[in-house]
Amino acid sequence: MEWIQQLVNGISLGSIYALIALGYTMVYGIIKLINFAHGDVFMIGSFIGFYAIAKWELGFFPALLLAMAVCAIFGVLIERIAYKRLRNATRIAALITAIGVSLLIEYTTIFFRGAQPAAYPEVIKNKSFDVFGVQISSTSILILTVAIVLMILLQFIVHKTKIGKAMRAVSHDADAARLMGINVDNTISATFAIGSALAGAAGVIFGIYYTKIDPLMGVIPGVKAFIAAVLGGIGIIPGAMVGGMLLGVVESLVSALGFSLWRDAAAFVILILILIFRPSGIFGKNAREKV
Amino acid sequence: MKKSKVFWGYAVLALVIYAIVQVLISSGVLDIYYQNMLITMCINIMLAVSLHIVIGITGQFSIGHAGFLAVGAYISAIITTKLMLPFPLAIFLGALAAAVAGLIVGIPTLRLKGDYLAIATLGFAEIIRIVFLNTDYVGGAAGMQVKYLSNWTYAFVGVVLTILVISNFTNSRHGRACISIREDEIAADAMGINTTYYKVVAFAIGSFFAGLAGAIFAHNFYIIQPTTFGFLKSFDILIYVVLGGLGSLSGSVIAAIFLTVVSAYLANFPETRMIIYSLVLIVVMLYRPTGLMGTKEVTDLFKFGKKGGTK
Numbered sequence: 001m002e003w004i005q006q007l008v009n010g011i012s013l014g015s016i017y018a019l020i021a022l023g024y025t026m027v028y029g030i031i032k033l034i035n036f037a038h039g040d041v042f043m044i045g046s047f048i049g050f051y052a053i054a055k056w057e058l059g060f061f062p063a064l065l066l067a068m069a070v071c072a073i074f075g076v077l078i079e080r081i082a083y084k085r086l087r088n089a090t091r092i093a094a095l096i097t098a099i100g101v102s103l104l105i106e107y108t109t110i111f112f113r114g115a116q117p118a119a120y121p122e123v124i125k126n127k128s129f130d131v132f133g134v135q136i137s138s139t140s141i142l143i144l145t146v147a148i149v150l151m152i153l154l155q156f157i158v159h160k161t162k163i164g165k166a167m168r169a170v171s172h173d174a175d176a177a178r179l180m181g182i183n184v185d186n187t188i189s190a191t192f193a194i195g196s197a198l199a200g201a202a203g204v205i206f207g208i209y210y211t212k213i214d215p216l217m218g219v220i221p222g223v224k225a226f227i228a229a230v231l232g233g234i235g236i237i238p239g240a241m242v243g244g245m246l247l248g249v250v251e252s253l254v255s256a257l258g259f260s261l262w263r264d265a266a267a268f269v270i271l272i273l274i275l276i277f278r279p280s281g282i283f284g285k286n287a288r289e290k291v
Numbered sequence: 292m293k294k295s296k297v298f299w300g301y302a303v304l305a306l307v308i309y310a311i312v313q314v315l316i317s318s319g320v321l322d323i324y325y326q327n328m329l330i331t332m333c334i335n336i337m338l339a340v341s342l343h344i345v346i347g348i349t350g351q352f353s354i355g356h357a358g359f360l361a362v363g364a365y366i367s368a369i370i371t372t373k374l375m376l377p378f379p380l381a382i383f384l385g386a387l388a389a390a391v392a393g394l395i396v397g398i399p400t401l402r403l404k405g406d407y408l409a410i411a412t413l414g415f416a417e418i419i420r421i422v423f424l425n426t427d428y429v430g431g432a433a434g435m436q437v438k439y440l441s442n443w444t445y446a447f448v449g450v451v452l453t454i455l456v457i458s459n460f461t462n463s464r465h466g467r468a469c470i471s472i473r474e475d476e477i478a479a480d481a482m483g484i485n486t487t488y489y490k491v492v493a494f495a496i497g498s499f500f501a502g503l504a505g506a507i508f509a510h511n512f513y514i515i516q517p518t519t520f521g522f523l524k525s526f527d528i529l530i531y532v533v534l535g536g537l538g539s540l541s542g543s544v545i546a547a548i549f550l551t552v553v554s555a556y557l558a559n560f561p562e563t564r565m566i567i568y569s570l571v572l573i574v575v576m577l578y579r580p581t582g583l584m585g586t587k588e589v590t591d592l593f594k595f596g597k598k599g600g601t602k
Contacts, residue, residue: 082577086576091406092346093580096529096533099526104573107565227410230407264417264421265418271414279407
């Protein structure tokens with residue numbers, strides 16, 4: 001039963017990774033940029049949720065929606081100010097800018113509120129349900145429900161709406177999409193908005209699950225979510241979901257085996273193995289290199 | 292004939308700089324604070340130049356350089372404090388260990404390109420750090436006590452050696468091969484250059500000198516801790532290279548000197564320092580993506596005036 005318990009924990013953790021990974025994979029799919037600042041958007045979302053619940057005494061769902069909305073605007077601002085003029089720059093220049101934006105957000109937050117951690121308020125009564133001998137806490141259920149609802153919503157947006165169609169077209173071939181009359185700039189901004197909103201939601205549920213947040217909390221989950229995106233095949237939306245869940249489960253199992261200090265290393269080992277043996281990821285197709 | 296003249300010119304210049312600083316230290320004009328700053332400056336120059344050969348010359352984007360710094364620091368610290376062997380040997384073995392780590396990391400990851408390579412090197416640096424964090428022999432998270440052995444002489448010799456080897460490598464046939472990989476990997480491959488071989492060689496040389504810097508870094512302070520060698524350290528090194536100009540050795544040296552002084556004055560305001568660093572990085576990338584010097588060297592600027600003059 002211990003194992004199933006860990007599996008449940010792993011899936012809760014994994015659903016957080018998956019939500020962050022979706023933003024990475026969508027942005028990478030559309031402009032081929034590793035948005036290092038994505039982990040910090042996640043952090044900002046977590047803090048918005050914290051202030052909304054603790055200071056302005058909003059409920060969980062209003063706080064979640066507020067965090068998502070603020071993060072969406074924030075993501076679009078980052079894209080418009082920093083990344084937009086880098087569309088035709090080299091990959092290295094874009095990557096360095098992304099690292100710079102990430103550090104700027106982290107240290108500006110520290111500058112204004114200090115580096116000390118904040119304790120997340122309890123939003124729901126933490127009860128445990130006994131399902132066939134497995135203890136499932138109400139927080140886990142909440143996290144999983146939020147994550148799954150958001151993922152279904154995302155699938156709906158990407159596959160059934162006009163903007164989703166535009167996003168798929170731009171990620172396939174931006175120039176052809178522009179010729180077909182799609183406003184590429186707005187589509188890219190929309191992608192950033194959706195991805196950042198998901199990261200904001202992940203931030204809030206992360207705060208509720210771990211009860212402690214700080215301005216540098218986005219770094220490790222951000223990198224791990226990127227690993228999850230690579231694991232599932234970067235640019236592929238279901239891949240990010242599966243990759244996130246898989247990574248969460250592996251981490252929980254490594255902890256359960258008694259190697260909790262090596263947990264972070266496990267994610268990086270997975271990354272390196274996947275990059276060496278199957279760089280296109282689980283769901284990826286091999287793309288031929290063009291000269 | 293002309294080349295050896297230039298070489299001796301630089302040798303004399305290096306000796307003069309060394310002698311002046313040594314005299315200032317011996318006569319007590321430079322107190323311990325400034326001595327420490329000079330040694331830190333030398334370490335940062337070594338790190339900047341060792342990353343320059345990977346990013347600037349070979350065009351392989353590595354953001355895990357602090358990992359090799361950590362290997363050099365820990366291995367050399369083990370040799371001096373646990374095995375009680377002399378410091379110069381420790382420096383050499385620390386650097387060698389870092390080079391071996393560079394080979395182990397480089398052979399699988401250098402098949403990757405661009406973003407993937409960056410993330411893989413970041414991952415390897417984290418793994419190296421976590422290994423040290425979980426090894427009780429080197430003190431784990433609490434850190435490891437190290438003797439204070441570094442001084443200006445070691446640091447300066449290290450810098451001269453690093454610059455000498457890397458500038459000679461750059462101007463050699465192998466260096467040209469590396470530059471061709473930076474310019475266009477597929478074309479270089481088509482011209483018969485063994486791209487993987489040269490990438491791994493450049494990576495190993497870069498790691499070697501990062502390890503050298505690590506050995507001096509470890510013995511410049513009484514304690515080393517795994518947290519010192521995190522992602523932020525890699526980022527610090529990266530900004531020297533980026534600001535100085537991707538592909539300019541003198542640019543990265545100047546950036547390392549300049550930023551060491553800036554960060555020494557901002558030491559009491561670490562947040563402000565990081566905000567300024569990140570803003571500089573963003574602004575440089577947006578308005579001058581090649582860095583301040585581009586691929587030019589300082590010496591190119593002087594040659595400008597002499598165009599039609601001496602041959």
